[in-house]
Amino acid sequence: xxxxxxxxxxxxxxxxxxxxxxxxxxxxxxxxxxxxxxxxxxxxxxxxxxxxxxxxxxxxxxxxxxxxxxxxxxxxxxxxxxxxxxxxxxxxxxxxxxxxxxxxxxxxxxxxxxxxxxxxxxxxxxxxxxxxxxxxxxxxxxxxxxxxxxxxxxxxxxxxxxxxxxxxxxxxxxxxxxxxxxxxxxxxxxxxxxxxxxxxxxxxxxxxxxxxxxxxxxxxxxxxxxxxxxxxxxxxxxxxxxxxxxxxxxxxxxxxxxxxxxxxxxxxxxxxxxxxxxxxxxxxxxxxxxxxxxxxxxxxxxxxxxxxxxxxxxxxxxxxxxxxxxxxxxxxxxxxxxxxxxxxxxxxxxxxxx
Numbered sequence: 001x002x003x004x005x006x007x008x009x010x011x012x013x014x015x016x017x018x019x020x021x022x023x024x025x026x027x028x029x030x031x032x033x034x035x036x037x038x039x040x041x042x043x044x045x046x047x048x049x050x051x052x053x054x055x056x057x058x059x060x061x062x063x064x065x066x067x068x069x070x071x072x073x074x075x076x077x078x079x080x081x082x083x084x085x086x087x088x089x090x091x092x093x094x095x096x097x098x099x100x101x102x103x104x105x106x107x108x109x110x111x112x113x114x115x116x117x118x119x120x121x122x123x124x125x126x127x128x129x130x131x132x133x134x135x136x137x138x139x140x141x142x143x144x145x146x147x148x149x150x151x152x153x154x155x156x157x158x159x160x161x162x163x164x165x166x167x168x169x170x171x172x173x174x175x176x177x178x179x180x181x182x183x184x185x186x187x188x189x190x191x192x193x194x195x196x197x198x199x200x201x202x203x204x205x206x207x208x209x210x211x212x213x214x215x216x217x218x219x220x221x222x223x224x225x226x227x228x229x230x231x232x233x234x235x236x237x238x239x240x241x242x243x244x245x246x247x248x249x250x251x252x253x254x255x256x257x258x259x260x261x262x263x264x265x266x267x268x269x270x271x272x273x274x275x276x277x278x279x280x281x282x283x284x285x286x287x288x289x290x291x292x293x294x295x296x297x298x299x300x301x302x303x304x305x306x307x308x309x310x311x312x313x314x315x316x317x318x319x320x321x322x323x324x325x326x327x328x329x330x331x332x333x334x335x336x337x338x339x340x341x342x343x344x345x346x347x348x349x350x351x352x353x354x
Contacts, residue, residue, distance in 0.1 A: 029231065103116055111313045123176075128169065149172050155180050226260070281293060312328065
């Protein structure tokens with residue numbers, strides 16, 4: 001009887017192992033992605049002690065409770081103010097009908113947005129599906145999931161800022177593949193894209209402070225931010241970044257995710273006046289105050305950067321922290337009113353000229 005019990009336990013554990021491996025083999029996890037970028041990663045000045053590092057010492061967890069307790073609360077605490085009671089007001093725009101001879105932006109919720117600059121369309125961190133396995137970790141607020149990959153026009157340039165699930169969605173990127181002219185991404189992200197059947201010739205993979213100028217007078221510069229990476233288990237094996245996009249005399253700053261540091265002041269010194277800055281605002285917490293932008297740090301970032309126009313993102317679609325769902329909007333408005341800053345405060349799907 002004892003031997004029979006042992007055999008049953010072995011069979012159950014084997015089955016669980018096979019099932020776990022089958023799930024992790026899903027291409028969205030990237031577990032079996034090619035490591036083509038590894039040589040560039042190892043030679044990066046930002047790679048030290050077996051991982052990428054921020055410019056300043058940055059503990060990822062800064063809370064008084066344990067990290068496990070904080071994550072458990074975030075995942076299972078359903079307090080009502082984390083989610084809107086009613087579907088959010090959004091605007092459904094025919095993206096294919098938007099003109100390319102003028103400059104504009106349109107936000108799809110959280111950190112997904114498109115802007116047109118100098119006759120070219122740029123799409124940033126698109127998360128436009130609710131497919132497995134991302135659906136296990138985050139669900140969009142009611143009314144916010146009205147834009148899908150099939151709604152997208154041809155995208156001249158796709159920008160991916162880092163590998164986190166709320167910024168790099170497998171299902172979205174696979175369905176957009178034939179609509180993308182070129183991709184800009186930080187080191188290590190290209191390995192995912194190759195696994196997802198993006199051609200090498202479509203990808204420009206960049207380290208911090210690298211710039212590339214294309215023949216249509218477009219300059220893209222990869223810049224630091226203060227964040228981290230971990231799509232599966234190993235942390236900081238791919239780089240996180242922000243980007244400056246320069247074309248036709250205008251500059252758009254794609255801020256990505258990250259806590260406050262001196263980079264905003266340095267960007268102002270290096271590039272001068274930024275026409276539009278997309279800044280992270282949301283999913284902040286005292287538990288991770290150095291890797292996401294807290295309300296008090298958003299004010300400092302906006303004042304350091306002094307952009308002509310600011311659009312804040314990383315809110316209004318997913319509840320990935322414990323603050324009230326609408327707090328980031330009110331925080332940004334208060335800061336803008338206090339300092340007379342030009343905040344482009346528009347609902348999801350509204351076209352905003354700039």
